[in-house]
Amino acid sequence: xxxxxxxxxETHVELDTKSKMFCSCEVVETDEPNISVxxxxxxxxxxxxxxxxxxxxxxxxxxxxxNCNITNEGMFHRxxxxxxxLPKNYQISQFDFPVGVNGFLEIVLDEELHSVEIERVHMEExxxxxxxxxxxxxxxxxxxxxxxxxxxxxxxxVVTKPVISTSKMAVxxxxxxxxxxxxxxxSKGKLEKGNLRFDANxxxxxxxxxxxxxxxxxxxxxxxxxxxxxxxxxxxxQSKQIEKGESVIQETRHWDENKQVTISMxxxxxxxxxxxxxxxxxxxxxxxxxxxxNSKKNIQNLPLDKxxxxxxxxxxxxxxxxxxxxxxWLYDLYLSTVENTxxxxxxxxxxxxxxxxxxxKAEIDELPxxxxxxxxxxxxxxxxxxxxxxTSAKDILAKLLGEDIDxxxxxxxxxxxxxxxxEEIKTLVTxxxxxxxxxxxxxxxxxxxxxxxxxxxxxxxxxxxxxxGSVKDILLKELFG
Amino acid sequence: xxxxxxxxxxxxxxxxxxxxDEKAKLQKDLQIILEHVDALKNIDVKxxxxxxxxxxxxxxxxxxxxxxxxxxxxxxxxxxxxxxxHFVVPPSIE
Numbered sequence: 001x002x003x004x005x006x007x008x009x010e011t012h013v014e015l016d017t018k019s020k021m022f023c024s025c026e027v028v029e030t031d032e033p034n035i036s037v038x039x040x041x042x043x044x045x046x047x048x049x050x051x052x053x054x055x056x057x058x059x060x061x062x063x064x065x066x067n068c069n070i071t072n073e074g075m076f077h078r079x080x081x082x083x084x085x086l087p088k089n090y091q092i093s094q095f096d097f098p099v100g101v102n103g104f105l106e107i108v109l110d111e112e113l114h115s116v117e118i119e120r121v122h123m124e125e126x127x128x129x130x131x132x133x134x135x136x137x138x139x140x141x142x143x144x145x146x147x148x149x150x151x152x153x154x155x156x157x158v159v160t161k162p163v164i165s166t167s168k169m170a171v172x173x174x175x176x177x178x179x180x181x182x183x184x185x186x187s188k189g190k191l192e193k194g195n196l197r198f199d200a201n202x203x204x205x206x207x208x209x210x211x212x213x214x215x216x217x218x219x220x221x222x223x224x225x226x227x228x229x230x231x232x233x234x235x236x237x238q239s240k241q242i243e244k245g246e247s248v249i250q251e252t253r254h255w256d257e258n259k260q261v262t263i264s265m266x267x268x269x270x271x272x273x274x275x276x277x278x279x280x281x282x283x284x285x286x287x288x289x290x291x292x293x294n295s296k297k298n299i300q301n302l303p304l305d306k307x308x309x310x311x312x313x314x315x316x317x318x319x320x321x322x323x324x325x326x327x328x329w330l331y332d333l334y335l336s337t338v339e340n341t342x343x344x345x346x347x348x349x350x351x352x353x354x355x356x357x358x359x360x361k362a363e364i365d366e367l368p369x370x371x372x373x374x375x376x377x378x379x380x381x382x383x384x385x386x387x388x389x390x391t392s393a394k395d396i397l398a399k400l401l402g403e404d405i406d407x408x409x410x411x412x413x414x415x416x417x418x419x420x421x422x423e424e425i426k427t428l429v430t431x432x433x434x435x436x437x438x439x440x441x442x443x444x445x446x447x448x449x450x451x452x453x454x455x456x457x458x459x460x461x462x463x464x465x466x467x468x469g470s471v472k473d474i475l476l477k478e479l480f481g
Numbered sequence: 482x483x484x485x486x487x488x489x490x491x492x493x494x495x496x497x498x499x500x501x502d503e504k505a506k507l508q509k510d511l512q513i514i515l516e517h518v519d520a521l522k523n524i525d526v527k528x529x530x531x532x533x534x535x536x537x538x539x540x541x542x543x544x545x546x547x548x549x550x551x552x553x554x555x556x557x558x559x560x561x562x563x564x565x566x567h568f569v570v571p572p573s574i575e
Contacts, residue, residue, distance in 0.1 A: 019547040026547035033566040037556050054545035084570045132572060145567035272494060283538040 063100025
């Protein structure tokens with residue numbers, strides 16, 4: 001039986017505002033509990049919510065960045081459920097008039113572009129945090145501790161249509177969304193801090209079927225790696241069940257990072273369980289053209305635009321996708337460097353391979369002030385024109401990261417410039433041939449691996465000061481004519 | 482839609498246990514309400530503006546400025562039990 005998986009993603013983005021969504025409590029990052037709380041975010045009776053204008057601007061920016069239509073007349077609903085981290089017993093959210101609808105995000109997988117359709121982008125508020133204490137096992141907790149510093153922080157939920165088919169595609173989608181919110185400047189986008197939290201709705205059905213299989217929601221994936229593993233595991237679990245002729249139960253499952261499996265949590269609620277109704281405390285929210293245009297002014301250089309610029313510089317789609325998701329300084333450095341080198345691939349490889357590799361090794365997060373695109377492009381040009389070997393270029397880079405040097409002067413002063421003087425190379429080649437007659441006699445053709453050995457001997461005798469390409473050419477000419 | 486209406490689903494959603502007699506009575510009462518709603522569906526509203534909220538007032542938005550919150554002691558004062566700055570409630574595991 002050929003089966004296909006269908007995945008829809010629900011992602012919560014924590015907005016980077018100064019104050020909370022419906023009250024003026026400061027958004028704080030602290031371990032000290034319940035220090036930024038007020039009657040509104042504690043859900044005390046009679047407290048009234050007043051929405052944060054910046055949060056609404058941010059959700060409009062995100063909706064526009066995700067190519068959505070904006071709902072001009074929207075509203076807030078109460079989503080009712082009982083849990084101690086939500087003391088009002090309802091979460092202010094949106095139901096049938098979300099801010100953004102029917103959008104898409106373009107994602108890159110290998111060398112292909114895919115479009116992931118976005119169903120809705122809506123505004124809501126975060127809950128408090130609970131800590132269960134007791135004998136260690138969560139199900140034998142003796143009490144629950146509550147901290148409401150997080151309660152009421154603005155959250156945007158972005159929901160895709162069920163159009164994702166693999167775990168890799170889901171990861172690429174989250175990476176694109178994460179970069180979008182960072183480039184928009186509306187969220188820190190740090191997964192490890194919970195700024196982006198995602199659930200996956202997964203169903204498996206017969207490949208020929210037009211209908212989707214039973215939907216299972218997977219929660220508790222807090223890294224891209226666990227997202228990928230949880231989706232792969234769940235597709236396998238459901239497929240096995242279907243192949244055995246058993247039916248899949250509609251439920252919420254929890255990804256267990258230690259056991260690397262999904263575990264049943266509870267049967268899944270339908271929207272009726274939440275008894276949505278319009279929040280009488282919050283009248284209609286008008287998002288008119290003026291508000292939209294003002295929000296648009298803050299949108300520039302999104303991942304899609306950066307990818308276009310990078311592709312125009314000559315990079316492949318996947319290399320462009322890698323750089324548009326990277327640090328801004330690396331993107332800027334690439335663009336200014338490639339202007340001088342005119343070699344996109346070589347510049348990309350040197351920056352993402354050598355430069356980033358050496359920075360990681362030296363545990364440097366930011367480039368030293370003196371390292372600019374001029375020095376980096378001079379260095380790339382030095383080894384691209386064979387003036388220095390690649391090994392020497394790596395050494396020069398290591399030096400450059402530690403102190404302010406001029407790559408060319410350093411190479412000259414330290415005798416790293418390679419000779420391309422044919423006569424000099426010919427002398428070295430002749431001497432190596434004479435010293436290695438036994439090997440020369442065993443050579444069968446120019447492709448023989450022993451040719452490489454002889455090139456190495458010439459390089460060694462020159463102390464790497466000659467260009468290996470020229471050495472090979474001259475050596476082959478001497479040996480095979 | 483009203484013909485598929487199931488009193489067991491409603492009692493389950495409302496977390497209210499109903500006897501068979503109560504179910505029969507409520508089934509009838511709620512059926513009448515649904516018929517009223519069905520009657521509303523026949524009204525031609527295609528030229529009407531959608532009125533999505535009972536109030537005609539427009540939402541006022543607030544500048545993103547933080548103000549002083551409650552003092553920690555004041556926030557906790559009505560809690561029957563606290564621990565290390567947290568509110569303590571009976572164990573609640575989903």
